[in-house]
Amino acid sequence: MDERRLHxxxxxxxxxxxxxxxxxxxxxxxxxxxVRELVRYRxxxxxxxxxxxxxxxxxxxxxxxxxxxxWWLNQMITTRSPLQEKMTLFWHGHxxxxxxxxxxxxxxxxxxxxxxxxxxGRFGDLLRAVSQDPAMLVYLDGHVNEKxxxxxxYARELLELFTLGxxxxxxxxxxxxxxALSGWGIDWVHGxxxxxxxxxxxxxxxxxxxxxxxxxxxxxxxxANHPQTARRLCDRLFRFxxxxxxxxxxxxxxxxxxxxxxxxxxxxxxxxxLGSAFRQTAELRQAFKSPVEYAVSALRVxxxxxxxxxxxxxxxxxxEKLVSMGQLPWLPPSVAGWAEGxxxxxxxxxxxxxxxxxxxxxxxxxxxxxLVDGATAEQALARMLEACGLSDVxxxxxxxxxxxxxxxxxxxxxxxxxxxxxxxVR
Amino acid sequence: MKRREFFQATLALAGVMMxxxxxxxxxxxxxxxxxxxxxxxxxxxxxxxxxxAYRRARPRLALSxxxxxxxxxxxxxxxxxxxxxRAGKMAIVNGVGYPDPxxxxxxxxxxxxxxxxxxAAHYGWLGRYLxxxxxxxxxxxxxxxxxxxxxxxxxxxxxxxxxxxxxxxxDRALLQGMYADFGGHLGRxxxxxxxxxxxxxxxxxxxxxxxDLGKSLSVIARLLPYGKVFxxxxxxxxxxxxxKDRQAEVLGQLAQALVGxxxxxxxxxxxxxxxxxxxxxxxxxSQGTDHGTAGPLFVLGGGVKGGLYGEYPxxxxxxxxxxxxTVDFRQVYTTLLGRWLGGDATAVLGGRxxxxxxx
Numbered sequence: 209m210d211e212r213r214l215h216x217x218x219x220x221x222x223x224x225x226x227x228x229x230x231x232x233x234x235x236x237x238x239x240x241x242x243v244r245e246l247v248r249y250r251x252x253x254x255x256x257x258x259x260x261x262x263x264x265x266x267x268x269x270x271x272x273x274x275x276x277x278x279w280w281l282n283q284m285i286t287t288r289s290p291l292q293e294k295m296t297l298f299w300h301g302h303x304x305x306x307x308x309x310x311x312x313x314x315x316x317x318x319x320x321x322x323x324x325x326x327x328x329g330r331f332g333d334l335l336r337a338v339s340q341d342p343a344m345l346v347y348l349d350g351h352v353n354e355k356x357x358x359x360x361x362y363a364r365e366l367l368e369l370f371t372l373g374x375x376x377x378x379x380x381x382x383x384x385x386x387x388a389l390s391g392w393g394i395d396w397v398h399g400x401x402x403x404x405x406x407x408x409x410x411x412x413x414x415x416x417x418x419x420x421x422x423x424x425x426x427x428x429x430x431x432a433n434h435p436q437t438a439r440r441l442c443d444r445l446f447r448f449x450x451x452x453x454x455x456x457x458x459x460x461x462x463x464x465x466x467x468x469x470x471x472x473x474x475x476x477x478x479x480x481x482l483g484s485a486f487r488q489t490a491e492l493r494q495a496f497k498s499p500v501e502y503a504v505s506a507l508r509v510x511x512x513x514x515x516x517x518x519x520x521x522x523x524x525x526x527x528e529k530l531v532s533m534g535q536l537p538w539l540p541p542s543v544a545g546w547a548e549g550x551x552x553x554x555x556x557x558x559x560x561x562x563x564x565x566x567x568x569x570x571x572x573x574x575x576x577x578x579l580v581d582g583a584t585a586e587q588a589l590a591r592m593l594e595a596c597g598l599s600d601v602x603x604x605x606x607x608x609x610x611x612x613x614x615x616x617x618x619x620x621x622x623x624x625x626x627x628x629x630x631x632x633v634r
Numbered sequence: 635m636k637r638r639e640f641f642q643a644t645l646a647l648a649g650v651m652m653x654x655x656x657x658x659x660x661x662x663x664x665x666x667x668x669x670x671x672x673x674x675x676x677x678x679x680x681x682x683x684x685x686x687a688y689r690r691a692r693p694r695l696a697l698s699x700x701x702x703x704x705x706x707x708x709x710x711x712x713x714x715x716x717x718x719x720r721a722g723k724m725a726i727v728n729g730v731g732y733p734d735p736x737x738x739x740x741x742x743x744x745x746x747x748x749x750x751x752x753x754a755a756h757y758g759w760l761g762r763y764l765x766x767x768x769x770x771x772x773x774x775x776x777x778x779x780x781x782x783x784x785x786x787x788x789x790x791x792x793x794x795x796x797x798x799x800x801x802x803x804x805d806r807a808l809l810q811g812m813y814a815d816f817g818g819h820l821g822r823x824x825x826x827x828x829x830x831x832x833x834x835x836x837x838x839x840x841x842x843x844x845x846d847l848g849k850s851l852s853v854i855a856r857l858l859p860y861g862k863v864f865x866x867x868x869x870x871x872x873x874x875x876x877x878k879d880r881q882a883e884v885l886g887q888l889a890q891a892l893v894g895x896x897x898x899x900x901x902x903x904x905x906x907x908x909x910x911x912x913x914x915x916x917x918x919x920s921q922g923t924d925h926g927t928a929g930p931l932f933v934l935g936g937g938v939k940g941g942l943y944g945e946y947p948x949x950x951x952x953x954x955x956x957x958x959x960t961v962d963f964r965q966v967y968t969t970l971l972g973r974w975l976g977g978d979a980t981a982v983l984g985g986r987x988x989x990x991x992x993x
Contacts, residue, residue, distance in 0.1 A: 493816070496820075531777075532793065541777070542744070553819060554778060554788070554789070554823065556776075556792050558820075558824060559827055560793075562798070563798070566799035605812050608808055612804075616804075623799075623800075627809060628809075629813050629820045
């Protein structure tokens with residue numbers, strides 16, 4: 209196994225690219241030390257935008273959401289704890305909420321903060337926080353679920369999408385969970401969670417073999433401690449980081465770590481990255497970047513940022529690129545989040561990725577000129593590949609790029625590097 | 635292995651009998667173009683039943699349209715379609731919807747596109763058809779419609795074939811080399827993209843009309859020989875406020891695009907125009923309408939038996955302020971699958987629905 213490739217793969221999995229400095233340090237300190245550095249990060253708690261200033265020409269909601277999305281993308285670019293941000297993105301796909309029908313951008317901003325805070329902590333804490341989160345209470349109708357008038361929407365997705373997965377519960381379990389969760393509502397004056405005992409159904413229930421006057425806390429606890437939740441979550445994490453199916457024994461190994469560490473996600477991730485199953489996927493080049501990951505990693509290369517008025521158009525121009533590549537935060541195709549992996553690529557989304565590469569390379573001409581100043585064509589290519597974190601590019605790709613660099617100059621070469629299949633994967 | 639060979643090999647392995655529908659092409663090279671009016675088009679102001687109940691529910695939004703037949707009229711912005719209607723090349727199916735309607739755009743669109751209750755199927759109705767019958771699907775728009783989600787069929791997605799930034803031969807050759815060497819899913823996707831771009835550039839033609847839908851239908855017109863099923867969408871129908879101008883604008887765009895497109899295609903192309911739901915009977919306080927239920931659907935083409943189909947929903951017998959559908963959208967799908975594409979509608983839809991005789 210190419211050591212350089214393995215380290216770059218790890219850093220790209222845990223973030224949005226790898227700088228030459230990071231890669232050098234990683235190789236010096238060794239793989240295991242790098243896994244620990246990345247997983248045991250110093251948590252960041254950036255202040256989410258207060259969503260009061262709007263770009264001109266936007267309606268209130270759309271403009272606020274554009275501000276929020278831009279802010280988050282820039283946070284991904286500038287973060288010093290990349291895995292925290294990567295996991296925030298993972299949870300955003302897992303516990304999806306959408307602009308419609310949540311409509312209150314402040315709720316979405318607060319949910320983003322919540323996911324970041326709990327990014328690698330105990331899954332049970334995260335599950336409880338999400339179940340009481342106003343954006344989620346609106347998105348899946350939890351706030352209208354009350355004694356005598358149960359709304360099963362949240363309970364169903366809680367079991368099917370967030371924890372156990374289909375086939376591991378009955379319709380009766382969903383009904384019981386909905387009753388148990390009744391009374392978790394919203395204080396609309398302050399826009400925060402409110403426990404409303406008068407709307408709670410405190411009758412006896414039977415849920416996944418547990419009986420009693422179960423409430424929402426109990427349901428969340430039972431689910432978070434369930435071995436099937438451990439298996440399903442570990443399976444999802446492995447697929448998210450590698451792009452390939454999880455070997456059955458790897459699911460069991462990681463699930464055991466989850467249960468042994470009482471659901472602490474950081475422990476699972478450390479075991480995952482240190483495991484041989486993960487390392488063996490490095491050469492496969494199957495870990496397709498999501499559109500957000502792709503867009504962010506391309507901008508990081510030349511220290512760019514998403515800004516209002518940047519480039520040839522307003523913020524919306526950049527966000528529109530994400531829509532056409534297939535992933536705009538808070539605009540998931542369904543409650544199940546985005547279909548990941550190979551599903552990110554069809555002819556249309558690939559075309560839009562290639563065009564995006566061209567846009568980025570053309571937009572940062574000045575930074576590019578600094579990067580390749582005084583270099584021969586060969587040196588310029590090496591510097592650009594290094595800046596893109598692609599020193600480990602396949603020799604075939606390198607040969608193709610060398611030809612274009614000699615013939616067409618750095619800007620077109622950078623566009624090609626960003627458009628290359630190697631840059632579409634981790 | 636070519637896709638066609640792949641299907642045949644799969645079928646041979648599975649020991650499946652070659653049913654008549656399992657031919658590569660639809661009968662006689664027929665094409666189906668589905669246009670989704672996204673946002674929930676107000677059906678009551680599209681095909682107008684100008685009665686007392688309508689005027690009472692719509693004091694500010696009521697329109698007098700251009701007379702069709704049986705007391706019904708068409709929105710003035712759709713007037714360019716009248717020659718097609720009068721020539722018997724346009725069918726209007728009234729009251730299309732489904733039981734227990736969902737008023738969320740996404741949920742209702744999913745129901746229309748999967749053809750089953752919400753969450754009951756992952757794949758789309760056209761995707762399931764293509765998985766059985768074979769044939770290429772083309773999606774023109776920024777996102778892939780769920781109607782084309784499929785287990786095997788891989789729809790071609792394309793939005794702006796003329797805005798490819800690496801169109802220069804040497805750039806393309808370089809990308810081609812890199813993607814071919816890389817192989818796998820990315821290599822295959824790039825190869826398909828190239829094929830489609832080549833096809834598009836080989837059949838450049840005049841734009842069928844201006845506007846978003848005009849552009850999309852122009853791309854479809856160029857790709858018609860490439861595929862069998864085509865899907866696209868037009869947004870802007872979610873008229874909660876200021877409906878009069880906004881709906882007139884988008885319906886006007888629809889009419890222009892349809893007229894231009896129908897002029898370009900032959901009788902083997904069938905166009906269907908639908909929306910995920912209609913709108914509430916009573917207008918709201920912002921001169922708009924909120925999400926409702928059933929609405930009219932258009933079918934255009936030389937093969938159509940033109941005229942009016944489906945009973946116009948009663949404005950006196952509403953459920954929760956909404957129309958009750960008179961035709962299930964799966965009846966329309968049954969006609970399209972059985973009488974146009976030559977498919978097994980019952981198998982695709984998982985049930986038997988009475989066809990609407992517009993074909």
